[in-house]
Every structure is written in C-alpha cells, then in structure tokens.
Amino acid sequence: MLTIDRAIVDAIVAHARRDHPDEACGIVSGPVGADRPMRHIPMDNAARSMTFYEFDSMEQLRVWREMDDRDEEPVVIYHSHTATEAYPSRTDADLAGWPEAHYLLVSTRDPDTTQIRSFRIADGAVTEEPVQLVDGQHADDQRVADAAVDRNAVQSYLFGQTPTTVDYECRSAH
Amino acid sequence: MAINVRIPTILRSYTGGAKAVEGTGETLGDLLTNLDGSHPGLRDRLVTAGSLHRFVNVYVNDEDVRFLAPSGLTPLDVKLDDGDTVTILPAVAGGAADRAAAGGAGGPVPAGR
Numbered sequence: 001m002l003t004i005d006r007a008i009v010d011a012i013v014a015h016a017r018r019d020h021p022d023e024a025c026g027i028v029s030g031p032v033g034a035d036r037p038m039r040h041i042p043m044d045n046a047a048r049s050m051t052f053y054e055f056d057s058m059e060q061l062r063v064w065r066e067m068d069d070r071d072e073e074p075v076v077i078y079h080s081h082t083a084t085e086a087y088p089s090r091t092d093a094d095l096a097g098w099p100e101a102h103y104l105l106v107s108t109r110d111p112d113t114t115q116i117r118s119f120r121i122a123d124g125a126v127t128e129e130p131v132q133l134v135d136g137q138h139a140d141d142q143r144v145a146d147a148a149v150d151r152n153a154v155q156s157y158l159f160g161q162t163p164t165t166v167d168y169e170c171r172s173a174h
Numbered sequence: 175m176a177i178n179v180r181i182p183t184i185l186r187s188y189t190g191g192a193k194a195v196e197g198t199g200e201t202l203g204d205l206l207t208n209l210d211g212s213h214p215g216l217r218d219r220l221v222t223a224g225s226l227h228r229f230v231n232v233y234v235n236d237e238d239v240r241f242l243a244p245s246g247l248t249p250l251d252v253k254l255d256d257g258d259t260v261t262i263l264p265a266v267a268g269g270a271a272d273r274a275a276a277g278g279a280g281g282p283v284p285a286g287r
Contacts, residue, residue, distance in 0.1 A: 023269055043266075051271035057231045057238045057263075064263060081270045089270050095229055097184055097264025 002102045002118040003132045004028070004037050004076065013114050015042045016080035016106040024106075025053040028076035029067050037075040037102075045079075052091070053079045076118075078104035086115040088126050096121035102129070177205055177254050180261040188216040202232065202239055203250035205260065220262065226250060229265040234258055 008028055016024040025045050028037035041063055046056040067073060077098055081089075086107035088096070096103060099122035107115040120127045180194050189195050195213065199205030203221075210217035220230055226249045232239045235258055239249040254260070 025266070027266075047267075047269070049269065049271075052267070052269035054265060054267035057233075057240070057265070060231065060263060060266060061233055061236065061238070061261065077266060079268060084270045089268065090272055091270075092268035095265070095268045097182070097229070097266065100183060 001130045001132055002037075002076065002104065003035075003134060004104075006133045006135050008037060008040050009116065009133060011040050011042075012078050012104065013106060013116070016082075016108050016114070019045065019080070020108045021050050021082045022048055023050065023053040023080050023082060025055065025077075025079040027063070027074045027078070027101075029070075029072040030075040032071050032073045035075060039072065050082055074098060074101050076104050077101045078106060080106040080108050082108050084109060086117040088119055088121060093121055093124045093126050096124075099123070104131075176256060178257075178259045179205070179209065180259065182262055182264055184264060185216060185219060185262065188213045188219070199254055201250065201254060202226075202234070202252045202260070205254060206250070221250070224248075224250070229267055231263045231265050233261040233263070 012026070012028075015026060018024070023045055024042070026040065026042040028040050030036040030038040043063070044056050044059055045053045046059075047054045064074075079092075081087075084107065086105035088103065088105060092103070092105075099120070103119045103121050105117050105119065109115075116131065118129050118131045120129060176196050176198060178194055179197055181189050181192060186192065195209065197205050197209040197212070199208050206217045206220060220227060220232070226232060226239070232249065234242060234252060234254065239252045242252045243249045244251065
C-alpha cells in the first residue's frame with residue numbers, strides 16, 4: 001500500500017494538469033527504508049511528449065545526489081497519462097528500473113476527474129496496490145506549496161471521498 | 175587504474191549487494207568488461223550489441239557519458255582516469271505510447287530481459 005499525504009497528491013495532480021496535454025513526471029523522496037514519501041520533486045519531461053516521458057539525465061543525477069546527501073531515496077515515481085487510463089503501459093513496465101519505488105500514475109484524460117493509481121513494477125510485472133491518503137504533517141518542500149497554489153487544477157479523484165483517510169480496494173490479485 | 179563505480183539498487187544482485195565496486199579500464203567499455211570478470215552478468219545489463227543501452231544513464235564524475243563521447247565515437251569509448259567515479263542510474267522513462275512508437279530501442283536494464 002502507498003500511504004501519502006493528501007497535499008503531496010494535490011501537488012502532483014496540479015503538476016499533471018499544468019503540463020497537460022504533455023505527460024508530467026517527477027518523484028517523491030523520503031528517508032531510506034521508511035517507505036514514507038515526504039519531498040515532492042517535479043521533474044522536467046525531457047521528451048516533452050504527449051505519449052512519453054523521460055527524466056533529463058543531468059537533472060536526474062543532481063536530484064539523486066541530493067537524495068544521497070539527505071539519506072533519501074525515490075519512494076514514489078509518478079507520471080501522467082493524458083489520453084489513456086492511469087495504468088502502466090507496456091513501455092512503463094518494460095522501462096521501470098526502480099523496483100523498490102511506488103509507481104504512481106495520474107490520468108488527466110477526463111478534464112473533470114483525475115484518476116490516480118499506484119503500482120509496484122518489478123521485472124516487468126505490474127501489481128496494483130491501494131492508496132491511502134493522509135492529512136497532516138507533511139513535507140518540507142517549498143515546491144509543494146508552490147504547486148499546490150492552483151487549487152482549481154485539483155479535481156476530484158476517482159476514489160475521492162473526503163474522510164481523513166481513504167483506502168480503496170486494489171483490483172488486481174496479489 | 176582504479177575506478178570507483180556506483181551501482182544502483184536494481185543491479186546490486188550482481189555485486190553481492192555492494193553499492194560501489196572498483197574496476198579498471200582505459201575506457202568505459204574496458205571498465206565494463208573488467209567489471210564483468212568480477213561481477214558476471216553486469217555488463218549484459220548495460221550493453222547490447224556493443225552499445226550502451228538507451229535507457230541506462232552512465233556518468234563519469236558529473237558528466238553524462240553521452241555528452242562526453244568524442245565525435246565519431248560512442249559512450250563506451252570515453253576515456254577514464256585513475257580516481258574517476260562512474261555512476262550508473264537506470265533512466266526514469268515510460269509513457270502511454272508503446273515502445274516502438276516511442277522510438278526507444280529498449281534497455282534490458284530495467285526489465286531484466
């Protein structure tokens with residue numbers, strides 16, 4: 001299960017809406033081994049494409065070094081699909097190089113509803129997992145605040161009720 | 175020549191879990207061949223048909239080897255010096271398009287195939 005602060009998800013969704021119809025991408029880092037996404041880092045999509053994303057290699061090195069210095073790792077790797085559902089494509093599965101990360105997919109296909117789903121991808125095998133949104137104590141990242149300013153960009157989520165925590169059932173069997 | 179090589183998590187099965195290993199080589203290609211002697215299989219995850227995989231990033235010190243390659247030569251021809259640090263990071267890439275449409279000659283590193 002992915003447990004993630006609602007404010008970070010809001011920021012990710014805002015990023016995806018902002019870059020629509022191009023795919024948006026980024027990570028959420030957190031302390032090594034803690035499985036806690038804390039710091040939202042939007043990344044450039046070097047491919048600038050509606051159907052493909054790729055981190056810029058030099059930005060990736062800089063961000064990965066920074067994580068090393070802070071004893072962090074990429075807990076969440078996210079990207080958007082802008083004309084299809086939030087499910088990993090064959091490309092996504094083939095190219096997923098970080099089996100310890102949660103792959104969060106955001107679909108901005110529907111202008112009114114944003115779909116968010118999370119997956120583990122290891123050796124090309126895709127396994128969906130539940131997402132639990134929590135409110136509260138988050139993230140020491142100024143970029144979260146920046147990105148979250150555009151509240152209008154944040155639409156209702158597919159699993160969008162509004163209790164403090166929301167679980168939704170995974171569709172795939174483990 | 176001792177070159178320090180930083181290994182990403184996904185490839186640590188080849189290094190007994192080590193985050194960094196040492197190798198030698200005049201060029202990146204030599205280094206990877208040398209490493210394959212001590213860590214069999216590692217090179218195949220990075221190189222196919224004599225070329226660095228499209229979706230693997232390799233840096234010498236702070237430079238992407240794709241930008242360091244002399245004109246007319248490939249990233250594997252990049253010269254190394256004693257004390258250099260080579261960092262291997264799987265690219266982070268994907269997208270809705272299937273891979274043929276995306277133009278990627280894929281990288282076995284990520285999926286291990």
